[in-house]
Amino acid sequence: MPTIAVDAMGGDHAPEEVVKGAAAISLETQIEVVLVGDEKQIQSNLDRVQYRPERIEVYHAEQAIGMAEEPHDAVRNKPRASVITTVELVARGQADAAVTAGNTGAAVLACARHFRFLPGIRRAALASVYPRQTEYPGQDQLALLLDVGATIRCEATELVQFAIMGSAYARRISKVPSPRVGLLNMGSEDNKGGEILVEAYRRLSHVPGVNFVGNIEGHELIRGKADVIVTEGFTGNVVLKLLEGIADSLSELAGSAARESWRYRLGLRVLESGLDRLRSLTDYTAYGGAPILGFEHLLIKAHGRSEARAIGNAIKVAAKAVRDGVVPEIRQTLKGL
């Protein structure tokens, strides 16, 4: 069974919810978890829940990086921070993959410091999953978007590498034999988007093992046209936040409408089951987290607001990625180029 190192001090609800999530995993699965962080705080939280001690190791880390801290400074000034120690444990082979819900920038920097890039990879990508429409029965309800923040601007080569990594991840995790890869752009034609995107388009059309379906425009993001959407970090991050913002606004709008009039309340009541389905589809806690790809090891970044369920699912995703050999799959695809 894989061993997953979990940053117990990372996230808005750490360490309580992180410890709860790990404890639940120890009851439900055979996965071994290493909780990294303040030993006393971790144990005091464990004491309050049901857990299996034989599947939980606690590794003391005396420092923690806050969600609002500037990543570069924090990583430099806090070498014994829980997120750094978590990554170090994986790098040293004491765990198979890492999970954190903490500061994203610090997590990416910690990986860059302690993990080696896969041969041929120049930059890592932070991926994220989001719900979208499906085009055919059995299609995964989630699409993979990368990069969403590990980079700002990218070269065509890097976009091609993101496509390879995302494609391998989707093949192993979503079990899509030939995931459709799209390039996020401002038009569907191959000459749109400027030099870098045109070059990326040209190269992606000839990469073996990548099922490239062309450019994807903004309105197509939530349709099922592509399973993997490739973009530079700046745009990816804007898109991700926009999608999250729309989901939050819709739910707030529904709430205020219900407060305004009994007719709206009645209408919402009629639509309740449909809205519940929509809510469950957009519920990030069910997806666990998304990987930082490009290194010889994996780190799953869970949402900063993650509670126990989301942390548990992130641990499951990490274990699945290890078991299903995501990194060897990426390495293999890169070798074939």
Added chain:
Amino acid sequence: MATLHPTPVVFRWDLDKTYLRSEFDSFRDLVKIPFEKPEDKVTVPGVVTLIRQLRRVARQQGREVRVFFISASPPQIAKAIKEKLALDGTEYDGITFKNQLQHIMRGRFRNLREQVGYKLTVLLRQRNEFPDNAREVLFGDDWESDPIIYSLYADLLAGRLAAGDLPNILQRIGVDPELIDEAQVLARKLRPVAAVERIYIHLERLSPPKVFEPFGPRLVPAFDYFQSAACLYQDQHLDVDGVVDVAHSVMLEGQLSARNLANSLADICRRGYLHQRVREVLEWELMQRGVLPGSRQRRFLQRLQAWVRRHSRRTAFSPRPMPPHQGEIDYLQLVQHWQQRVTTDTSVPT
């Protein structure tokens, strides 16, 4: 002939869920129990070895040792249970069963489920048969009321709880008035001595350890018998060979890996029941014998530490019991919390 150790030791065990892995989660399970053959009954991983090792070490120390079982099962299944104990090779000095038929005949159906009055009176009655200086270690589980029964008994014996306070507490629990009177009479006969060293509660239900905080440090909630064995080593009831033997059994019967075992040892230490120094010594010994995993680097460091210890008189190690500084227990409040927990779930009382 070995000189007798001045303090005899008595190990008292609950049977179901502590020694046997009895399944009575459903009515169907409950009905099945009387028809189970001895060979079908399954023990909790490591328990048989632990009892054997406790006896061996006590005898080696020249101590008089006794092992007793208290079961809430009816005498009708005594034969199967005794045969099971014989199959396991578990030596014991006595076993008590609950006469359920008597309660049915008298129409006292509430007593069929109520265990506090029954077990407490058995503990008190048997105590009068032990030498005055006999020390006791009690073993139970988190399924029903063992923590309350054993703590009440230990405090009555130590004189921390007056026999006169007993009726009020037992009434709250809903104990049969006849048993309350009997318990009070037996408690008054006790000569006060803090004879109960520890109470080990096997966390069969995986209850959150925090639940047991109000019982004080005398009560050790242990997830497996390897954790109990480590604490019993600290209290000098086991030697390293004994702990190693229990570790092997727990691994084999509980299908645990060496890493699982290392995590378990670390857990009991983090929870404050095992001294860090004892943990280090046990880790080293278990690593040496190939039970626990260890990296080459770690083995070297451990070897270095052990060498320093061997050559330093001041730090020479011998396990020493951590005397539990047992404070007063507010039983009335505790009973209220405990009853809520048993009837609802395993959440931590606030």
